[in-house]
Amino acid sequence: MSSILAGVSVAVLGGDDRELILAPHLAQLGANVRVAGITKLIGNNRIQYCESAGEAVNGARFVILPMSGIDEQGYIRARYAQKHLSFTRDVIKFCKDDCTIIVGFARQLLKQLIAERGLGLVEIAGIDEVAIMNSIPSAEGALQMAMEATDITIHGSNTIVFGFGRCGCTLARMLSALGAITSVVARKPADHARITEMGMEPMSYSQLPGYIERADIIFNTVPSLVLDESLLRQTKPAVFICDIASAPGGVDFKAAENLGRNAVLAPGLPGKVAPRTAAMILAKVIPDIIVSELANTSSLFSTKEDRG
Missing domain, CATH: 3.40.50.720 (NAD(P)-binding Rossmann-like Domain)
Structure with a gap:
């Protein structure tokens, strides 16, 4: 021993x-x-x-x-x-x-x-060895939640991922592998290039108005407000929003509730799933x-x- x-x-x-x-x-x-x-x-x-x-x-x-x-x-x-x-x-x-x-x-x-x-x-959350490996159960847990919350398959769904960090990258790759039509919102040109190379659609935040209404499922990995009331108003009534960023997340949950959108904050998924x-x-x-x-x-x- x-x-x-x-x-x-x-x-x-x-x-x-x-x-x-x-x-x-x-x-x-x-x-x-x-x-x-x-x-x-x-x-x-x-x-x-x-x-x-x-x-x-x-x-x-x-x-x-x-x-x-x-x-x-x-x-x-x-x-x-x-x-x-x-x-x-x-x-x-x-x-x-x-x-x-x-x-x-x-x-x-x-x-x-x-x-x-x-x-x-x-x-330790910022250590690559921890963050990258933890992104796997986080992504799997988010997918499980989406499957349980929707009446459609991941395959063929219009899906948006906010953020292309360690967790966002893993999640987007899994979605794409399952056949989802996957768009990834990121700021860095290098991330846009990598997203394109992976066969997904890169998006900037300025492109969201007029596009977000297509989304069946939205995942957020960004720990700051990215889905505000103005964007939430443009989403489908049946959209499912899964926020796996650390609390308080990146969604205006009060606005989502008022609008009748199904938005869930789900931090700490590795320890749960x-x-x-x-x-x-x-x-x-x-x-x-x-x-x-x-x-x-x-x-x-x-x-x-x-x-x-």
């Missing part, structure tokens, strides 16, 4: 089915793992279950939060918690001075709390991050000693 994390204290807070796999994996690698808000791991003799987040992070060298981090009130998404779990000033004060927080993406409150304590922060696959992505990347952070700390300490 590998012991690359032998003796490293790690706290895992909340999450979903991904953490049910990730936490035991870290323990198998030798880490001293404490969890909070994951009642399904009570009784695992390799893991210490804590009643509170403060107890779990106390003395931890690394704190792992869910991909979604914390919300504006400091609450942590914790599917298997028996009570609200939060990461606030009252909790972060228990972290060691050399603690590093590992999270998918950090909202402003989390960044502020970490900066106040001078702790380390690693956001393929938690084992998503967990193994994290289980591969996070130990490497921990080892790298420890090596950097050791190198910095050695440098200071040499100078001293």
Whole structure:
């Protein structure tokens, strides 16, 4: 059994089915793992279950939060918690001075709390290895939602994808492979060239008026407002809109509701549709991050000693 994390204290807070796999994996690698808000791991003799987040992070060298981090009130998404779990000033004060927080993406409150304590922060959602691999279950989940929400096949449907980043690219390719008439909205000329090379239709945002009315299904991957009321008014009444961008998404959902459009915000699909696959992505990347952070700390300490 590998012991690359032998003796490293790690706290895992909340999450979903991904953490049910990730936490035991870290323990198998030798880490001293404490969890909070994951009642399904009570009784695992390799893991210490804590009643509170403060107890779990106390003395931890690394704190792992869910991909979604914390919300504006400091609450942590914790599917298997028996009570609200939060990461606030009252909790972060228990972290060691050399603690590093590992999270998918950090909202402003989390960044502020970490900066106040001078702790380390690693956001893994932007790492290509994570983002590209996560785009697969995200795209598959979005397709599943579209199939369940519509009375037509993906094949032959007029479909628009907003954004051509890691997730947008994977989703557009899958749609095209299934026979959808796929248009992709992107800003960069290089993206337009790649979209054309892939056999799809590139579009600029200025081309949407007068075209969006053709769409049977719309997918958004852009985490800023791109589908406003004026565009929503031009869509078919029967259109299905699936927004898989991080909250609050890129759709005016209030306007969509008022107009009677079926628009759904669906972040975090990897953990919902393929938690084992998503967990193994994290289980591969996070130990490497921990080892790298420890090596950097050791190198910095050695440098200071040499100078001293």
